[in-house]
Amino acid sequence: MDYKNAGVDIEAGYKSVELMKQYVKKTMRPEVLGGLGGFSGAFSLEKIKNMEKPTLVSGTDGVGTKIKLAFLMDKHDTVGIDCVAMCVNDIACAGGEPLFFLDYIACGKNEPEKIATIVKGVAEGCKQCGAALIGGETAEHPGLMPEDEYDLAGFAVGVVDEKDLITGKDLKAGDVLIGIASSGVHSNGFSLVRKVFEMTKESLDTYYDVLGKTLGEALIEPTRIYVKALREVKDAGVTVKGCSHITGGGFYENIPRMLPDGVKAVVKKDSYDIPAIFKLLQEKGGITEQMMYNTYNMGLGMIVAVDPADADKAMAAIEAAGEKCFIVGDIQDGEKGVTLC
Numbered sequence: 507m508d509y510k511n512a513g514v515d516i517e518a519g520y521k522s523v524e525l526m527k528q529y530v531k532k533t534m535r536p537e538v539l540g541g542l543g544g545f546s547g548a549f550s551l552e553k554i555k556n557m558e559k560p561t562l563v564s565g566t567d568g569v570g571t572k573i574k575l576a577f578l579m580d581k582h583d584t585v586g587i588d589c590v591a592m593c594v595n596d597i598a599c600a601g602g603e604p605l606f607f608l609d610y611i612a613c614g615k616n617e618p619e620k621i622a623t624i625v626k627g628v629a630e631g632c633k634q635c636g637a638a639l640i641g642g643e644t645a646e647h648p649g650l651m652p653e654d655e656y657d658l659a660g661f662a663v664g665v666v667d668e669k670d671l672i673t674g675k676d677l678k679a680g681d682v683l684i685g686i687a688s689s690g691v692h693s694n695g696f697s698l699v700r701k702v703f704e705m706t707k708e709s710l711d712t713y714y715d716v717l718g719k720t721l722g723e724a725l726i727e728p729t730r731i732y733v734k735a736l737r738e739v740k741d742a743g744v745t746v747k748g749c750s751h752i753t754g755g756g757f758y759e760n761i762p763r764m765l766p767d768g769v770k771a772v773v774k775k776d777s778y779d780i781p782a783i784f785k786l787l788q789e790k791g792g793i794t795e796q797m798m799y800n801t802y803n804m805g806l807g808m809i810v811a812v813d814p815a816d817a818d819k820a821m822a823a824i825e826a827a828g829e830k831c832f833i834v835g836d837i838q839d840g841e842k843g844v845t846l847c
Contacts, residue, residue, distance in 0.1 A: 518616040522644055525622035529629035533639040537605070547640030549606050551665075559668035563602035567592035568659035570754075571696040575726045577655060579710055582620055584728040585658055586627025587634070588693045591729035592753065593662035594635045595808065598733045599749040599764075601672040601740075602664035604637035609660045611644045614651035624658060627728075635733040637662060670740075674748040674764040674811075681747055681837040682817045683771060687830035688807035690783050692729040694754040695801045699725065702791035716782040724783045732808045735827040739810070742823040748811035748837075752803040759800070761809060761844040765837075771811075771844045773835040781805045799846060811837060 523542065530542050539548035554560045569588045576585050586609070594604040609628045611621060621644055632639045651657075691699065703709055703721060710722030717724045732751075739746060748764035761771045784805065788798050798804060812820045817833060824831040 518618050518646075521618040522616060522621040525618050526625040526629075529622070529626045530639050533607075533629050533632040533637065535605075535636075535638040538638045538640055542641075544641075547606065547608065549638065549640060554665050557665070557667040561666050561668045561671065563597050563600045563664045563666055564662060565593040565596035565664075566659065566661040567596070568657065569693050571700060572691075572693050572726070573656070573658060574696070574700060574705065575710070575722065578705060578707060579722050579726060581726060582623045583627045584726060586624050586629070587631040587728035587731070589658050589660040590628060590631025590635065590637070590662070591731045592693055593660050594631075594637060594664070595729075595732050595751045597662055597664035598635075598736045599672065599751045599808075600664075600666060601670045601736075601746065601749075602666040603737070604635045604662050604664040604733060606638045606640045607632050607660055607662045608640065609642040609658065611642070611656055611658050612647055612651065613644065613656035614647060615653035616644060616646045620656075624656070628660070631728075631731060634731045637664075672746050672749045672764075675766055677748045677764075677766055677769055677811055677837050679769060679837055679839045680814060681811045682814045682833055683773065683835040683837070684810050684812065684817065684820055684824070685778060685806035685832050685834040686732055686735060686808040686810070686824055687730075687778075687832075688752070688781070688803045688805055689730045690724055690727040690781060691787075692753070692803055692807060694803070696725075698791070698793070698801060699787065702787055702793075714782075714786065716786060730807050730829070732829070735808075735824045735829045736810070738823040738827040739820050742819050744812055744816045744820045744823065746810050746812060746820075750809045752806055752809060754801070756801050756803065757799045757844055757846065762842055764811065765842050767842050768839065769837050770840040770842060771835060772838050773844060773846050775846055777834040778805060778832040806834065809834065
């Protein structure tokens with residue numbers, strides 16, 4: 507009897523590391539010390555010492571049950587982008603710049619090529635936000651997970667000067683809400699998605715004219731990463747007064763998180779076109795409008811609040827970063843919360 511017979515293939519682990527190195531290398535920043543394979547990742551803070559009050563901000567998350575689609579479609583190169591996005595978008599919401607990222611993959615059986623493909627997606631997400639992938643872990647769990655399944659989670663650390671933290675404390679009536687377009691469902695609400703649509707290869711391969719693609723292609727579209735867009739806004743000299751990453755809980759849970767007491771956010775539902783995937787999901791599932799806005803991003807992955815005098819400049823910066831955006835509402839006096847009209 508040996509470890510391999512017990513279900514853990516150490517040699518496969520070594521091969522996974524070798525295969526993923528080519529992707530990890532592309533995420534490196536000058537601050538990274540050492541290479542892949544050590545017991546920890548080292549990152550120099552030399553470049554941030556000129557900040558008045560450097561403040562670390564962090565985020566951790568996973569992909570949720572969206573990962574089931576990767577299994578069914580045998581497509582594993584995009585869920586890593588989702589994992590990075592869910593972490594670094596939260597950091598960007600606080601005004602932070604992501605510095606480095608670590609991933610954790612738990613699998614029933616280590617298939618080196620599949621693991622390397624997953625990490626390829628993680629590395630792509632890191633490149634999109636400028637973070638270095640400085641470490642990770644692949645854990646083989648025979649008997650705990652099916653051999654052909656895995657789970658993926660990540661952890662990111664960023665930095666922001668304390669004076670540049672986005673806290674929402676200065677929001678006031680009249681401030682403008684700018685919504686930045688999502689790429690689709692992103693990585694939330696998939697437990698409901700999987701109840702509405704039959705999760706079979708045939709169903710996911712079905713082409714819908716309203717989507718312009720197959721159902722599977724629409725659903726597995728990776729989460730947008732908004733780090734660059736928010737950096738462009740800052741570089742344009744615009745102060746983001748409040749910021750909300752629209753994830754699980756949709757509009758009703760996430761928008762109030764950026765508000766101080768005494769003001770509410772008013773969002774106009776007709777201020778932008780809701781993507782077809784949400785309309786199809788609502789129709790097929792018989793889901794109420796309130797539940798849709800309480801579960802999904804409905805086409806807006808991030809909402810930022812700025813002074814009305816800065817709205818045009820902020821939108822130009824967001825569009826310069828390659829994102830679509832819309833003025834979707836404003837801040838008004840009232841009980842803390844969100845009103846959709």
